[in-house]
Amino acid sequence: MSTQRIVFVGVGGQGNLLASNLLGQAALAAGQHVVVSEIHGMAQRGGVVESAVILGDATSPIVSNAEADVVVCFEPVEALRILNKANKDTLLITNTRPSPPFTVAIGAAAYPKPEDSVAFLRSKLGKVIAFDGQSLAEEAKNPLSLNMVMLGALFGAVELPIDVKTMKKIIRSQTKKRFAASNVQAFDLGFKAAA
Amino acid sequence: MDVLLTPSGGKEHLLLGNEAIVRGALEAGMAFATCYPGTPSSEVPDTLYRLRKQFPDKVKYYFEYSTNEKVALECAAGAAASGVRTLCTMKHVGVNVAADPLMTLAYVGVRAGMVILTADDPSLFSSQNEQDNRYYARLSGLPMLEPTGPAEAKEMTTYCFDLSEELGSPVMIRTTTRVNHAREAVPFVKLGKVKQTSKFVKNPMQFVTVPAVSRNLHLRLLGIYNQAQAISEKSPYNKVVGKGKLGVITSGVATNYVMDAVADLGAKSKIKVLKLGFTYPLPEKKIASFLKGVDKVLVVEELEPILEEAVRALAQEKGIAVEIAGKVAGKVPAKSVDIEPPAFFSRAFEYTPRLVRQTIAKYFGIKHKDTAELNLAGMPTPPGRPPNLCPGCPHRATYFAVKEVAGDETIYPTDIGCYTLGVLPPIKAADFLICMGSSVSSSGGISRATGQKVVSFIGDSTFFHSGITGLANAVHNNHNFTLVILDNGTTAMTGHQPHPGVNTESIGDSTTHIPLEPLIRGLGVQHVTTIKPFKVRSAKKAIEEAIAFEGVSVVISQELCPLFARRVAPLTKRVFQVVEDKCKGHLDCIKKVACPAMFVENGQARINPLQCIGCALCAQICPENAILPVKAEG
Numbered sequence: 009m010s011t012q013r014i015v016f017v018g019v020g021g022q023g024n025l026l027a028s029n030l031l032g033q034a035a036l037a038a039g040q041h042v043v044v045s046e047i048h049g050m051a052q053r054g055g056v057v058e059s060a061v062i063l064g065d066a067t068s069p070i071v072s073n074a075e076a077d078v079v080v081c082f083e084p085v086e087a088l089r090i091l092n093k094a095n096k097d098t099l100l101i102t103n104t105r106p107s108p109p110f111t112v113a114i115g116a117a118a119y120p121k122p123e124d125s126v127a128f129l130r131s132k133l134g135k136v137i138a139f140d141g142q143s144l145a146e147e148a149k150n151p152l153s154l155n156m157v158m159l160g161a162l163f164g165a166v167e168l169p170i171d172v173k174t175m176k177k178i179i180r181s182q183t184k185k186r187f188a189a190s191n192v193q194a195f196d197l198g199f200k201a202a203a
Numbered sequence: 204m205d206v207l208l209t210p211s212g213g214k215e216h217l218l219l220g221n222e223a224i225v226r227g228a229l230e231a232g233m234a235f236a237t238c239y240p241g242t243p244s245s246e247v248p249d250t251l252y253r254l255r256k257q258f259p260d261k262v263k264y265y266f267e268y269s270t271n272e273k274v275a276l277e278c279a280a281g282a283a284a285s286g287v288r289t290l291c292t293m294k295h296v297g298v299n300v301a302a303d304p305l306m307t308l309a310y311v312g313v314r315a316g317m318v319i320l321t322a323d324d325p326s327l328f329s330s331q332n333e334q335d336n337r338y339y340a341r342l343s344g345l346p347m348l349e350p351t352g353p354a355e356a357k358e359m360t361t362y363c364f365d366l367s368e369e370l371g372s373p374v375m376i377r378t379t380t381r382v383n384h385a386r387e388a389v390p391f392v393k394l395g396k397v398k399q400t401s402k403f404v405k406n407p408m409q410f411v412t413v414p415a416v417s418r419n420l421h422l423r424l425l426g427i428y429n430q431a432q433a434i435s436e437k438s439p440y441n442k443v444v445g446k447g448k449l450g451v452i453t454s455g456v457a458t459n460y461v462m463d464a465v466a467d468l469g470a471k472s473k474i475k476v477l478k479l480g481f482t483y484p485l486p487e488k489k490i491a492s493f494l495k496g497v498d499k500v501l502v503v504e505e506l507e508p509i510l511e512e513a514v515r516a517l518a519q520e521k522g523i524a525v526e527i528a529g530k531v532a533g534k535v536p537a538k539s540v541d542i543e544p545p546a547f548f549s550r551a552f553e554y555t556p557r558l559v560r561q562t563i564a565k566y567f568g569i570k571h572k573d574t575a576e577l578n579l580a581g582m583p584t585p586p587g588r589p590p591n592l593c594p595g596c597p598h599r600a601t602y603f604a605v606k607e608v609a610g611d612e613t614i615y616p617t618d619i620g621c622y623t624l625g626v627l628p629p630i631k632a633a634d635f636l637i638c639m640g641s642s643v644s645s646s647g648g649i650s651r652a653t654g655q656k657v658v659s660f661i662g663d664s665t666f667f668h669s670g671i672t673g674l675a676n677a678v679h680n681n682h683n684f685t686l687v688i689l690d691n692g693t694t695a696m697t698g699h700q701p702h703p704g705v706n707t708e709s710i711g712d713s714t715t716h717i718p719l720e721p722l723i724r725g726l727g728v729q730h731v732t733t734i735k736p737f738k739v740r741s742a743k744k745a746i747e748e749a750i751a752f753e754g755v756s757v758v759i760s761q762e763l764c765p766l767f768a769r770r771v772a773p774l775t776k777r778v779f780q781v782v783e784d785k786c787k788g789h790l791d792c793i794k795k796v797a798c799p800a801m802f803v804e805n806g807q808a809r810i811n812p813l814q815c816i817g818c819a820l821c822a823q824i825c826p827e828n829a830i831l832p833v834k835a836e837g
Contacts, residue, residue, distance in 0.1 A: 019588065029217075032386050036217045043352070044217070044386035047328055053621065054799055055590035065466070067459040069352065069385035072557030074576040085585040095574040109588035113802040114629060114793055117586030124583050132577050 011064035012168070013071045016158075017090040018082030019107050020054050023155030026183070027080075028059035031159065031170075034178045035063055038170040045069035054109065056086060063169060078166055080158050082141070083107045084122045087129055100133050101161050101202060102126070103141035103154060137165055137202050144197040150187055153194035160198025172199070205254060208261050212392035220383045221246035223353035224292075224320060224376070225254075227360025229264075231316065232395030234287040236266045237275040239668065240697040241294030242329035243383035244322035248292055249698055256711070263397040268700050271639070271668040272297035276304045276319070283317035283373065284410060286401030288364055292320040295336045296638065300669065302339070308373060309343040310420035311410050312427075315401070316364030317373040319345070324380050325505045325553040331619070331638065333552070335506035336377055340483035344424045346431045347375040347483040348440065350382055351458040354389045355480065359440070361395075366434065372427050377482075379505065381456045381553065432484035440480025441489055447473040449567045450497030450525075452490070452510060454479040457503045460559035467560055468569050485513055494523045501566050502529035505554055528566060589627055594800035595816035597762035598622045598689050600736035602630045603796050603820065605658055605687060608746045613656045614649055618642040618670070620662035620696045621764075622689050629797050632660070640669025647673075647682035657684035658750065663719065664694035664702040671726070677755045678727040685749045685756045690719060691764035699767045709771045723757050730756035737762060739823040765816055776817030777832040781808045785829030792821040792830065 014031070018024035025046050035042035043066070046059045060071045074095045081087035081102035094100060104122045111117040126138045141157040148157075156179065163172055179195060180188045206216050207226050218226065224247050228236070238248035251266045265282075269275035272293040279291035293301060298321050305319075321339065324330040340347035348363060350356035356378060363374040408416055435441060445465060451474055453461045458478050465474045477493045479485070494500060494514070502511040511529035518525060531547045548554070548562060557573060564571040592599045602625050617623055617633040618641065626633035635645050642659040643666075650657040661670045666688050674686065694700040701707045706716040723731050730752040734742040742760070749756040765774060786807040793801050793808055798821060800814035810821070812833065822830040 020590070029386065032217050036215065036388050042217070042387065045381060046219075046384045046386070047380075053590035053593060053624070054588070056588050066463050066556075067352065068463045068556040069381050069387075069456070069459065070555060072555040074574045075557055085583075086588075088582055089585045089588075091577060091579055091582065094577060096577065097574075108802065109586055110591050110797050110799045111587045111589070113799070114797045115803070116628065118584075119586055120583035128582055132579070 011062060011066045012077050013066075013075055014061045014063070014078045014080065014162070015071050015076045015090065015093050016059045016061070016080045016082070017086045018057050019086065020057055022057070022082045022107075023152065024057045024082060025059055027155040027159045028061050030178050030182055031061045031175070033182060034170045034175040035061070037178060038174050040169050041065060043067065043069045056089065058090070078162065080162055082154055082158055084125045085120060088120070088125055091129070091132065094133060096132070096134060098133055099135040099137070099165060100129055101137045101158065101165055102129070103158060104138050105140050105142035137161065139201045141198060141201070144201060145194050148190045148194035148197055150190035150194060153187070153191050156191045156194035157198035157201075160195035161202035164199035164202035205258065207250065207254060208258060208394070209391060210394050215388040215390045217386050218353050218357070218389040219246060219386050220353040220356050220378060222250055223357035223389045224360050225250045226389065226391065227357035228290045228318070228364070230357070230392055230395050231361040231364035232288055232397045233290050233364070234264050234397050234399050235279065235282040235289040236264055236291070237269045237279045237289075238292040239269055239272045239275050239297055240694060240700045241297050241322070242697060243324055243378070243380040244292050244294045244320060245697045246383070247320060249700065252700070263399055268702065270703055272301040273304055276301040276308065279317065280304060280308050280313070283313035283315055284311070285403045286314040287398060288316045290318050290320070293322070294330065295321055295323040295334055296330060296332065298336055298339055300639065305339065305345075306343050307412055307417070309345050310412060310417055310424055312371040312423070313367060313373055314371070315398070316367040318360060318363045318367060319373055319375045320378065321375060322378050322380070322383050323506075326380070328380055331636070333506065335509065337482065337509050338507070340375055340377070344428060345373055345375050346370065346481070347377055348480055349377050349455045349482050350480065351456060352382060352385055353387045356382055357389050359480065369434070370427050370431055372431075377455075379456050379553070428484055432487070435481045435484050436486040436488050438481040438486065441486045442478055443493060444476045444478055445471050445474060447475045448498045449474045450477065450493060450500040451475075451503055451563065452477045452479065452493070452500060452514060453503040454482050454510060455505065457505055457554055457559065460554055460556045461503050461563070463556050464560035464563050468564055468571055470567070470569055473569070474563070474567065479510065482510070485510075487517055490514060490517055491521045491523065494518055494525050497525060499526040499567070500528070501563060502527065503548065503554075503559055504529070507550060590624060591627070591797070591799050592621065592624050593766060594798055594814045595765045595818040596621070597691055597736045597760065597764070597818075598625065599630070599796050599798065600739065600762075600818065600820045601687060601689055601742070601760040602632050603824070604736060604739055604742040604746055606630065606632055608743055609656065609658050609750060613658050614653075616642045616645045616649065616657065616659040618661040618665045620665055620689070622660055622662055625660065629795055639665050640673055643670045643673030643677060643686055646684040646686065647677050647680065650682060650684045656750070658687060659684060660687050660689055662695070663688060663690040663692065663704045664700075666719070667703045671722075674723070674728065674755070674757075675726050682755055683753060685752070685758065687758045687760055688719060690759050690761045691767070693764050693767040695764040695767065699764070699770070719759050723759070728755055728757050730754070731759070733759040733761055735762060736760045737818050737820060739820065774816050777835065778812050778815040778817050779810055779819065779822055779830050780812070780833045781810055782829045782831055783807060785827050787827050787829070789826060791826060792824045795824060796820060
């Protein structure tokens with residue numbers, strides 16, 4: 009079976025690691041070989057958080073530069089920063105709602121306009137899906153469910169060896185009970201946005 | 204019930220490498236565990252702590268967060284010498300702290316299985332250096348195993364307890380970040396029986412290391428090396444995969460990159476891989492026979508050329524004329540993280556599957572075309588996103604007060620924890636840092652050598668870890684500086700573990716609390732004050748007095764880490780807002796402290812109400828009194 013290398017990138021607090029972990033659990037439940045890798049330590053302090061899910065025969069836990077098949081970005085400038093993982097055939101899915109770092113607040117750096125960022129992404133990649141995922145999380149009445157929106161978008165846009173039912177079952181059983189319904193709703197909204 | 208406590212075996216579960224190590228220890232019937240937390244090892248002790256707390260009836264092991272790695276290892280050594288199965292975990296630099304007991308513990312050995320985890324951090328994701336702790340096996344003489352991923356980490360952990368008992372010696376497991384923080388399917392076997400207590404049987408000729416005893420013990424250790432090597436020769440963890448006249452020797456996480464590369468290059472019938480998991484002592488006969496069967500060999504290992512040097516020495520000793528390549532002495536990569544292929548391997552930073560594939564292809568002359576990297580010229584520049592102190596972090600307030608009093612000229616030695624982020628602008632209160640505890644001790648050196656004003660920072664957990672002896676030294680030798688202890692009541696950086704200065708009643712633990720102030724007075728410090736950092740005016744006054752004091756003075760800045768406080772009870776303070784009519788746009792609030800809850804809009808400061816927790820620091824900085832609490836609704 010061919011290998012699918014999926015990279016998730018976001019900002020501390022956006023639930024990136026939960027998304028990759030749930031995708032990994034769903035892969036295992038679907039009988040697929042899967043390796044997940046995470047970088048811990050800085051997540052709670054507003055830094056960049058990256059994780060990877062590798063489906064298929066590969067055993068390496070990380071994705072090299074230019075070798076991601078799919079990049080899922082929770083924040084538009086992080087989509088730029090992670091672009092070294094992509095090649096021209098990579099599918100990139102990004103939330104367009106900015107989450108500016110404090111370097112911008114103190115005037116030490118400028119925040120590129122999201123439309124400029126997306127235009128650059130489109131100029132380099134054949135396939136870019138960009139939408140305001142945060143507004144869909146809000147529509148699901150759970151502003152913290154952006155990670156589920158982006159997971160849904162991944163399933164909507166990419167043929168994965170995991171069926172949607174299995175993924176939703178994992179979301180229901182592995183996320184906090186009081187958020188389970190809104191998480192699934194957020195997943196569905198993300199799915200539709202990217203399908 | 205937690206999946207890690209599943210009594211039976213048979214099923215597979217997706218586990219983090221560190222959770223897999225916990226499961227492996229439980230399957231081995233571990234009865235005792237100690238640690239000092241540190242990335243990338245922390246989830247091992249944190250999981251042991253959580254399981255014990257959530258399932259006190261199901262869990263049969265003793266667990267403690269020790270004050271530092273030396274203490275953790277000595278405590279563990281006592282348990283293992285008494286005859287219970289013991290695990291001791293730490294990050295790579297923690298082994299430096301524990302190196303003293305480690306070297307002689309290797310002499311005396313253990314009476315029940317003892318496993319020491321060293322979690323190394325190539326590429327320095329969360330560390331001050333990227334030392335290669337495989338050297339510690341060679342330095343101490345302790346056997347070492349290196350897993351390639353979570354499933355093997357679990358299996359090896361269990362095996363190491365048995366091996367340790369067979370040899371009467373502690374055994375080290377060396378992981379790297381990509382093993383600790385990877386997840387994969389891990390097959391379970393049933394939980395082991397736990398022998399919870401034992402009896403210490405006296406034997407000074409083994410356990411009291413006076414010279415006459417230790418001379419014999421050194422010979423014992425050399426004997427264990429031979430015994431361990433014979434086991435390593437037959438170990439299923441050292442095996443040849445594939446066939447062909449081209450050879451690769453590898454260990455640890457790099458093994459995965461090699462196996463993927465051989466598959467990607469379609470070279471399964473050309474390249475034969477010697478995968479080493481039991482890496483000290485090395486299986487010399489197995490390696491020699493591998494060398495004899497190939498035309499040329501590439502050694503693939505992250506960091507130091509340890510396998511490579513051993514393989515070269517072995518080839519020379521056995522008279523095997525085979526070309527061996529690996530790292531190139533003296534070659535320094537052009538920039539961090541990336542090393543430019545197709546060079547030979549670097550001694551710096553972690554490898555990637557692509558780098559390993561390209562290097563193997565180049566060395567063996569295999570044609571292969573990789574996907575092209577994108578040309579990113581013209582990309583809008585992403586603004587830097589360094590990690591930052593959280594909104595409402597008391598460290599920010601302490602730093603603000605100290606900088607207001609002591610300015611930019613003062614020298615600020617700092618230490619290891621969240622507060623190291625004080626190095627970033629606009630705070631910029633970090634001038635010297637080498638290891639845990641270095642703030643206190645180096646302050647004496649800097650102030651003596653220069654006569655400059657010195658104010659140093661250390662966290663509460665780090666102070667207990669290795670600040671106390673430095674402070675005793677400073678008092679005894681009449682040094683002159685001010686130490687600020689950033690006492691946030693927890694070990695925040697590594698995930699809010701308790702330490703001796705924490706009053707753990709609030710989190711339902713029964714450990715004994717050692718308050719800082721009497722301890723510091725007991726060390727002989729003549730000027731000690733405790734401040735509340737969010738009361739800016741009184742904090743500044745206390746800091747001024749402390750700095751004016753001739754000799755060693757200590758300021759304890761006491762305020763709970765809000766992330767930790769939130770776990771114990773909901774935060775109740777009202778959030779703040781900027782009154783638009785009053786804000787004149789000086790932006791002092793933002794420029795001086797850079798709280799992530801604040802941003803600029805139309806030249807005025809603004810506060811994000813979702814991030815503000817009402818610490819009121821900015822309100823005390825604003826010269827116009829334009830920052831006020833949001834009125835309660837209704």
